[in-house]
Each structure stands twice: as C-alpha cells, then as structure tokens.
Amino acid sequence: MSIQADVVADGLDHPWGLDFLPGGDAVVTERTGQLRILSKGKLSEPLRGVPEVRAQGQGGLLDVKASPDFATSGLIFLSFSEPGDGGAGTAVARAKLVRDGGAARLEDVRTVFSMEKKTGKGQHFGSRLVFHPDGTLFITTGDRGDGRRAQDMQDSAGAVLRIKPDGGIPADNPYADGAVGLPQLWSKGHRNVQGAAFDPTTNGLITVEHGAKGGDEVNRPEAGKNYGWPAISYGVNYSGTKIGKGTEAPGMQQPLFYWDPSIAPSGLAVYEGDMFPEWRGDLLVGSLKFELVSRLDRDASGKITGEERMLEGAFGRIRDVNVAPDGSIWLLTDEANGKIVRLSRAD
Template structure:
C-alpha cells in the first residue's frame, strides 16, 4: 500500500502524543521493574533503533517511519518511504541505523516489496535528513530484493542485524511455501548476509556441491522475526515461528541448515507430523524451543548495567502469548531456563530493544500500538 501525502497527514493528525503515564510495577524473579507508556496511537509498530542523539527511529507496518524525540514526542511520518505491500503480515518491517550513523546518517529498513507476481522481502538504505519538523529519506536504494515474489501475504521475516565486521544480516521467512526454505536457489527461509551496498562478502559460505545463491548465510528457517548479534557465542542468534509448536532459538552459522520443514518440534495446524521428526543428519538442532508456540517476535541480548542480573540473557517478545520471555544463560551462552515476564499486561509484543541507558523498550503490535519503557524500580 502506498502512503500518499493526504493519508499521512490524516494519520499524523489522529496520532495520540502522550506523556508517560503512571508507572506500572512488576516483581520479577530477581528485580522489581517499572513500566511506562512512552507513546501510543501507533499503527502496528514493527521495528525500532536508537540514534546517537538519544532519539529513536521506528516503523509502522502500514508504511510510515517516525522519530521519537528524547522528550517523548513522535514526529510526523518521515517523507520518502518507498511503496510497501501492506497486506497480511507484510508492510514496513525492521529498521536499523548504520554503525557510523553519526557521520553517514544512513538507515536501513526491510519491507514487503511489491513486484511482478506479488511481493517479497526487500531491504533499502537511505540517508535520513532531519530538517526541522519534517524529516525525509533521500538517496533511497534497494540493496536486497527477494527474487521470487508471490501473492502469499505471510512469513516475510524480517530482522536486520549488523555484525561487528560491518556486514548486514537479513532474515527472511519461507513465505508460507515451506519447501522454499530448503531450496538453495531461493532467498526464502534463510539468513542473508550482504555488505552495506548490497554486494556479497567474499567470505560468505559456499558449501561443496550446494550450488547456492552467494548471499545465503544459512537455510532451513521458517519465519525468523527476531535476530541479534550475540557477543557470548560470537555469532547471530535468531528466534523464529514454528508451526503448531516448535518455535525456535537458533545460532545461525555459516552454511548450516536449520531443518525446516524436514525436521521440527511442532506439528501442522491439523496435528499432522512435519517432515521426518525432530532430528536428522545434516540439520542443526535449536538452542531452545517452545512447545506450545508463543509466536516469538523481537530479540535482544541484554548487555546493559540497569539489570546486571540479566546480563547476557535473551529477551524475546511473544505475540500470541503476550509476554516477554527471559532466557537465562550461563557464561558460555547455554540456556538454563525461562522466566515469563509481564504476562498479558501489554498485549502482543512485536519488538524488544535495549536503550543506551540499559532500559528495555517494547513495541506492541496493535492498531493502537504503544512504546513501553521498562526500567529498574529500586
């Protein structure tokens, strides 16, 4: 759906700018937490990242990018966003600032790109120009585009993560056509690794005899809607939706195959077996899985000082189950157990982001979506 100027103006006029409400208090296993609603009235917010000046940039799935100032005020929609196919699970998805944003002003965002045959996951980069009240994107360049587009409106992925070497990871879903996740000539059901200009890193995997697309990093993923760089394991972690059961945390390593739909810890929605079972030679096992499903979306590896008890742990949003899953880990990155936080308090959790001060920010997936800040209460 293309967002034209008149529609953007109406959305901006109807958006509720709010001051933080009275904090809600929660007692977790190790620490008391306060939750404040920073803003509401967002249309299905999907992804967020912090900018060097302390403001945040975020997406609404319906096709808008907004900036949240340090004072908690949301901007009008940023101009220059390309057309997105905002249907079903598609639309404007994740967004990240370049590691050198302070000098380059580059942002990267993923979206369901309309094209011949339907839509597919794509990634664009652009220069963010902040000019008074109206910010805009300039020099918009699509640096990755799923080659095979279809009319299916689900399973686009899609998270963006910069690796320490400056390369960009992109997660893609199987687009609701499960066997595409095993086709190494197809971008679907994969982790993609590219340079910031869209070129292919020279050290991308090329398994013997695989004949795979050079931008593929790993395959066999169903619908990874969370991803983060993990300094403990020194690699990329993904969280992805299973079918009925079998949501997974995976350590996405070069050239590996994570099994979908050959192996799975879930069953079909008709309660039928998927593939050959839960394991088979040549396919990786998840680090953790949920059964029944929680519908995970958003992932951060906590690194801050506000919650030292959680340092190194994984924080995962849950859509269907409406909580934040804290996966407790040891110093080697092994998952020891799970604590389920804030159950039902905020609705569907779409994204989980750590702020520069160590607080944790949530996006809720709703037509009246919210930004919620979690801080230490003691």
C-alpha cells in the same frame, strides 16, 4: 526486584521495529508503511521518502536499523514487503535520514536486497536486520508460506542472508561464488525468523523463529548450515499431523531451545545493559500469542538454562524488544493503537 513500565508513546499503527540513534532519539516503523522519529517523548509525522510497501497480511514496513556509522553517514536500513510481479517479497533498502530544520525525510533511497521470487501469499516475510561488528548486514527472511522454499538453495526465502551495506557479497560467504547456492545465503531451513540480534557471548548471530503448532526455535545460525525446516521440527502441522521426518535428520542442526506450545516469538534482544546487571547475557524475547516477555537465562558459555515469563497480558502482543543505551528495555506492542513501553528498575 521491581520493574517500572512507562508508556513512552502510543497511537502507532502496528509498530514493528525500532532502533536508537546517537543523541537519544529513536526511529520506529509502522507495518502499514510509516516511519517516524521519537524525540523527547514526541512522535514525528511520517517521514517522506519511505519505499512503497505491500501492507497486507504479515507484510508491510518491517525492521529499521541505523548504520553503525550513522553519526557521520546518516544512513538507515529498512526491511519491507516489496510489491512486484507475482505479488510481494522481502526487500531491504538503505537511505539517508535528513534532519536539516525542515521536515525529516529520507533521501538517496536505494534497494540493496530484493527477493527475486514474489508471490501473493501474505505470510512469513521475516524480517530482522542485524549488523555484525565486521560491518556486514544479516537479513532474516521467512519461507513465504511455502516450506519447500526454505530448502531451495537458489531461493532467498526461509534463510538468513549476509550482504555488504551496499548490497555486495562478502567474499567469505559460504556460497559466495554462487555455484551451490545464492551468493547472499548464510544459512537455510528457517520457517519465519522475526527476532535476531548479535550475541557478544558467542560472537555471532542469534535468532528466534516461528514454528507451526509448537516448535518455535532459538538458533545460532552458522555459515552454510541447515536448520531443518520443513524436514524436521519440534512442532506439528496445524491439522495435528507430523512435520517431515520428525525432530532430527542428518546434516540438519538442532535448536538451542524450543517452545511447545508455541509462544509466537517476535523481537529478540541480548541484554548487555547496566540497569539489570543480573540479566546480563540473557535473551529477551517478545511473545505475540501469550502477550509477554520471555527471559531466557544463560550461563557463561551461552547455554540456555531456564526461562522466566514476565508481564503476561500487561500490554498486549509484544512485537519487538530493544535495549536502550541507558540499559532500559523498550517494547513495541502489535496493536492498532500500538505503544512504545519503557521498562526500568523501580527499586
């Protein structure tokens, strides 16, 4: 099989997230705070109305996701590093995308989630957005550079969160009453989840997260479960010292797969398209460190059975991976002159 790669757009300032809109257009974020529309191969000017972001370190304007009912509501959701007392924290806003013949813009912008504890650290904001078919919204966060926060049940850092699109709490969340943990918590013990997708094979969420030196993980976050960081890890500290208790501990979940050495995983997509039928059900993971796409083979049950590394060094740091409605695969490159690259079948 031969793959054709075409640069759809360039000149983006560290693009971070992309989503497709009904009709073939796409929205794309730039970490420095801009949101643009890609239409007929051309990028719009930055849209007015984007929330203020703290664009420093790994923070800024992060993921974008169109509401499942976008065709009627026009709603999109944005995750970003929100400035506030003490520094910044991960937040999510929703807004109406207005395209009425004038310049496209956001209106009725409203924050539906805001990390309460903000700090001056510039790393580990997460953050991906994933809609479940039941209409609820998953939000991934990082530990904000402080592993202790990932084990604090009263802290939304180092977690997967689940909310209603209006910011409300689903009644079946594991801590919905707030007695044991924050009501929006879904799972804890995550270091920095920068890839997430809904997985039709297992009918649930699947994520990829950064380890330290080694120990990048693929996980299937389930309600009320703890994924170990920083008590357990398959990596070591950057100094080479052991992390926590080792690789296992009672009450803590094992990853589905891990990388050692670290690939610095970013965006994640579950391939369900028609263009590459031999890949259907496989995971596609971007790598920042090795500048490649990792394709993880899976069997019918969702078990990962092998890895193929593709396009190493071809385009630079891969920040996001998306599957278009036609089955092509779209990549974002994390560069000052960031690109949108479309992969299609050439044979």
